[in-house]
Amino acid sequence: MQMHNPPHPGEILRELCLDPLGLSVTDTAKALGVSRKTLSGILDGKAGISPEMAVRLSIAFDTSAESWLNQQMQYDLWQAEQHRNELKVERLSAA
Numbered sequence: 278m279q280m281h282n283p284p285h286p287g288e289i290l291r292e293l294c295l296d297p298l299g300l301s302v303t304d305t306a307k308a309l310g311v312s313r314k315t316l317s318g319i320l321d322g323k324a325g326i327s328p329e330m331a332v333r334l335s336i337a338f339d340t341s342a343e344s345w346l347n348q349q350m351q352y353d354l355w356q357a358e359q360h361r362n363e364l365k366v367e368r369l370s371a372a
Contacts, residue, residue: 278315283355286323291321293317309333341357 295305306316310333318324326334331345 281355283348283351285352286326286345287319287324289348290334291320294334305337309337325353340349 294300300308302316302320303313306313309316309330310347311330315324315330319326319330326345326349328342328346331342332348334340334345335342
């Protein structure tokens with residue numbers, strides 16, 4: 278079942294992981310082995326969570342990589358559905 282207007286996973290990351298642990302973006306990026314710019318893009322909702330980042334997050338926060346990818350997929354799908362009527366697609370059927 279698709280969630281109504283799910284939050285970007287970066288928002289979840291900030292609210293459930295960084296803030297409660299008092300982690301800065303710089304310290305978290307260093308621990309994840311990524312640049313501050315990379316992590317900031319995710320936290321700001323300007324970049325998505327890749328499979329590799331999902332694995333990094335799962336290691337760092339003892340979560341599953343699948344949960345991070347599922348959040349990203351739900352967010353992306355909801356965003357795409359908002360533009361369904363703008364897509365130029367023909368319905369196909371058997372002859």
